[in-house]
Amino acid sequence: MIDPVFLDTPLYRCEALESRLGCAVSVKLETANPVRSFKARGTELVASLLAGSGQQAVVCASAGNLGQALAWSGRGRGLDVTVVASRRAPAAKLDRIRALGARLELVDGDFEMARERAAAIARRDGVRLVEDSLDIETCEGAATIGLELVEAAPSFDAVLIALGGGALATGIGHVIKALAPGVEVICVQPQGAPAMTLSWRERRVVTTGSADTIADGVAGRFPIPAVLDDLLLVADDAVLVREESITAGMRLLLDHAGLVVEPSAALGVAAVLEDRDRFAGRHVVTVVCGGNVDMDAYRRWTGG
Missing domain, CATH: 3.40.50.1100 (Rossmann fold)
Known part of the structure; x- marks a missing residue:
């Protein structure tokens, strides 16, 4: 995969x-x-399984690298990817997430705040939440x-x-x-x-x-x-x-x-x-x- x-x-x-x-x-x-x-090794698995099951959308919280990887993997499989990140995340990582076609939502707090927001989006929209390290x-x-x-x-x-x-x-x-x-x-x-x-x-x-x-x-x-x-x-x-x-x-x-x-x-x-x-x-x-x-x-x- x-x-x-x-x-x-x-x-x-x-x-x-x-x-x-x-x-x-x-x-x-x-x-x-x-x-x-290294993050795309995991997001390739996530995106392949989602695409294979017919799901269209996915959301994650990211310090930057997971978001880029999920955006890359999702783009190639036709998935609608949303990434939630802190405004304090490195601009280079945020710019690359946008360039890869993901929807980027920024929060004022740190990564843990982004994680809470991503979970809320998943519940609201009924889409898959990718939780790094837990999944x-x-x-x-x-x-x-x-x-x-x-x-x-x-x-x-x-x-x-x-x-x-x-x-x-x-x-x-x-x-x-x-x-x-x-x-x-x-x-x-x-x-x-x-x-x-x-x-x-x-x-x-x-x-x-x-x-x-x-x-x-x-x-x-x-x-x-x-x-x-x-x-x-x-x-x-x-x-x-x-x-x-x-x-x-x-x-x-x-x-x-x-x-x-x-x-x-x-x-x-x-x-x-x-x-x-x-x-x-x-x-x-x-x-x-x-x-x-x-x-x-x-x-x-x-x-x-």
């Missing part, structure tokens, strides 16, 4: 990063596709990354995964634990948006009053209980990183890998920067999960 353009994304050792990080580093590059993030298709889409990792790089010791709503971490995590159980699954979140990490550590849902991070793609405040249950099954660790480590990771990926990434995609590198001893001498894979970023902000963060 997934368009091949989103599959078999590049995976390679990045030796230029290794001297800086003190460990062997492989990059799984999920920006090399038409929506520049199994979004997790199954991410799980295909895990299949590709296991098939192509069976010798790695740990995989570093950005943790937001949880689809990426649970999808990849279930595959890794089933097919390569010796590999450590490490989830990474910003200190300014720690809700899912705190929930994992306490084994219960922990919400936060705010989310303050440049990594907008993972800035949720209300973890979904069912997703946390999945995460507790597959994550070996969940760590929090500082904002300065995220921007340092973005600079390293630019200077030594030639990659322009959004902050969420640099979380894995940030985790290594903050705990070099833990990863010394090991082979880690970091999933570069998105590259949709406002360039003015990017230049401020990276000093470019």
Whole structure:
């Protein structure tokens, strides 16, 4: 069901990063596709199933990347796509959602407010609500990354995964634990948006009053209980990183890998920067999960 353009994304050792990080580093590059993030692996499944069942419309809340992916997948299958997002979302992501033909509704609050509005629209109009990380298709889409990792790089010791709503971490995590159980699954979140990490550590849902991070793609405040249950099954660790480590990771990926990434995609590198001893001498894979970023902000963060 997934368009091949989103599959078999590049995976390679990045030796230029290794001297800086003190460990062997492989990059799984999920920006090399038409929506520049991993999200379309899941929206391709959603849109295919909806089109096959005769449904015409779908709505989602998005920090930006899911909306782009659903718009792309829906456009190719004749679906009427509505995306609800925060006005504070990066303009580059909002512009791309519009360009892909989706109806975009903006709310004044954060992502959690957008989620509430999307649910209200679904109830009002009787259309399918796509809930990232809760809908199994979004997790199954991410799980295909895990299949590709296991098939192509069976010798790695740990995989570093950005943790937001949880689809990426649970999808990849279930595959890794089933097919390569010796590999450590490490989830990474910003200190300014720690809700899912705190929930994992306490084994219960922990919400936060705010989310303050440049990594907008993972800035949720209300973890979904069912997703946390999945995460507790597959994550070996969940760590929090500082904002300065995220921007340092973005600079390293630019200077030594030639990659322009959004902050969420640099979380894995940030985790290594903050705990070099833990990863010394090991082979880690970091999933570069998105590259949709406002360039003015990017230049401020990276000093470019």
